[in-house]
Amino acid sequence: MSVGIISYGAYIPRYRIRVEEIARVWGNDARIISDGLMVFEKSVPDIDEDTITIAVEAANNAIKRAGIDPERIGAIYTGSESHPYAVKPTxxxxxxxxxxxxxLTAADFEFACKAGTAAIQACMGLVGSGMIDLGMAIGSDVSQGAPGDALEYTAAAGGVAYIIGKDEQAAEIESTYSFTSDTPDFWRREGMTYPEHGGRFTGEPAYFKHVTSAANGLLEKIGTKPSDYDYAIFHQPNGKFPTRVAKMLGFSKEQIKPGLVVPRLGNTYSGSCMMGLAATLDIAKPGDRIFVTSFGSGAGSDAFSITVTDRIDDIRNSAPSVEQLLANPIYLNYADYAKHKGKIKF
Amino acid sequence: MTVPRFWRRLKNLYRLIGTRCENCSEYYFPPRNMCPECRRTGQVVPFKFNGTGEVVTYTIIHSAGKDYAKHTPYILAIIKLDEGPRLTAQVICSPDDIHTGMKVKSAFRKLGEESEKGMIYYGTKFMPQEIK
Known part of the structure; x- marks a missing residue:
């Protein structure tokens, strides 16, 4: 029997900071940055929110959406690059x-921005082999960008949980394919507060090579082409990269539009691609096909081919949609943002 | 709060697990092992509260201890859960919006931490059911 998504739940903190506010502090031209990145604002966690609280809220929304008995869950894997504890699992x-x-079995995953999709694959294996009934895969992050660094304009907060199983699928995962190599485009050493990155090196040899290799690998593996899909989601470190990679692969702007949440949300790292999929499932119809490819620096990509089932209409409205979570933001100035992110040490 | 003391209360803090007496249908939070009404005839069982309720009364904290200094001003309220019990908890909203009778729902948040290298305490706070 096939394996698929039984339910999903997202969570986005209510606070935002606009790109122009960050640019004002560092003396940069906000319009050049916004136009270049295709990002206009990003989410910011509340003072008492972190990767764990966001993961729990997303998980609760996934439980609520399909009315799942939590005792059926046999595995929980949480992907993040900002686990609050270095040792003690989220x-x-x-x-x-x-x-x-x-x-149940549980563990934390880390693979930059694709730890969440790696967790989905692990759950697929456990469910598919019959070892567990349901598995929960979470991508959650309160990502960090050093003050004044280019990453500060996009490093956001949010999380998404997927419940993977065999029965009552809201979307069938037909196949998955991964492409991984040792590519040092982005890293954070143990004990360091902020990550380092390779600037422009994060583009061609990292993001574009891995996303296109995984995407083309999956299309070839299952014999499909971009036009077979209604929607597509690619990892969203900014708005420019997924738009460009979609064009390179032959997907249209219309196909990526519902899942392209980064302009109003920022990059939620381990939640990024999964958030785009959640936003797409929020509006998808039974029978729609969705193509997903994540990317994690370091580097690797996981691609998925998904078909939405009739059950999506039964569960869709039982938990907040991504659009509802993006609504009614509270905007912060840079000083309050610095307080929320713990950039000010007492 | 010491680590063992927090650990013993995990279920109560994380998921609002209290107790209910099946004999008189009274709810208890924090949980009681014995029903003070029914005494020996009471049958007390664990009960998960729904997490919704309303603000009975509140105070706004402007001057806090150093562990909560960055949270000020914050709201501490007595919440009456829909099932009946009252508890004291933080309400996450602007001091301009809080009012008695406000309908609230539970939210999973950090309650505090032992120290920068110590344990992080998680648990339940409340937030308005209607977002303005």
């Missing part, structure tokens, strides 16, 4: 908070 807190029983 996933155990999520398990306790959503009320699973203790008969």
């Amino acid at each position: 996933s155990t807190v999520v398990a306790e908070a959503i009320g699973t029983n203790s008969e």
Whole structure:
């Protein structure tokens, strides 16, 4: 029997900072930055929110959306590059908070921005082999950009949880394909507060090479072409990269439009691609086909071919949509943003 | 709060697990092991509260201890859960918006931390059901 998405849930903190406010502080031209990145504002966590609280809220929304009994979940994997503890799993807190029983396996994943999709693949394996009934894969981050660094304009906060199983699928995952290599485009050393990156090196040899290789690999593996899909989502470090890679692969602007949430959200790192998929599932119709390719620096990409089932209409409105989570933001000035992000040490 | 003390209360703090007496249908939060009404005839079982309720009364904290200094001004309220019990918790909203009778729902947040290298305490706060 096939494996698919039984439910999904997203969470986005309510606070935002506009690109022009960050640019004002650092003396940069906001219009050049916004036009270049295709990002206009980004989400900011509340003072008492972190990767764990965001993961729990997303997980609760996934449980609520399809009315899942948490005790059916046999695995929880949380992907993040901002786990609050260096040693002590985020996933155990999520398990306790959503009320699973203790008969489950759990671990935290880290692979820059694609740890969440790697968690989906792990759950697919466990469910497909019959080892567990349901698996929960989460991508959650409160990503960091050093003050004044280019990353500060996009490093955002948010999370998405997917429940993977065999029965009552809202979307079938037909196939997945990954492409991975040792490419040092972005990293954060142990104990360091902010990541380092290779500037323009993050483009061609990293993002574009891995996304196109994984995407083309999957299309070739299952014998499909871009026009077979209704929607497509590519990892969104900014708005420019996914738009360009979609064009390179032969996908249209209309196909990526519903899932392109980065201009109003920023890059939610491990949640990025998964958030775009959630936004697309929010509006997709039964029978629609969705193509997804994540990217994680370091570097690798996971591609998925998904077909939406009739069940999507039964569960869609039982938890907040990505559009609802993006609505009614509270805008912060840079000083309050610095306080929220812990950039000011007391 | 010491680590073992927090750990013993995990279920209560994370998921609002209290108790209910099946004999008299009274709800308790924090949980009670014995029903003070029914005494020996009481049958007390765990109960997960829905997490919705309303603000009975509140105060706005402007001057806090150093662990909560960056949160000020913040709201501390007595919440009456829909099932009946009252508890004290933080409400996440602007001091301009809080009012008695406000309908609230639970939210999973950081409650505090032991120290920069110590344990992080998570649990339940409340936020308005209607977002302005």
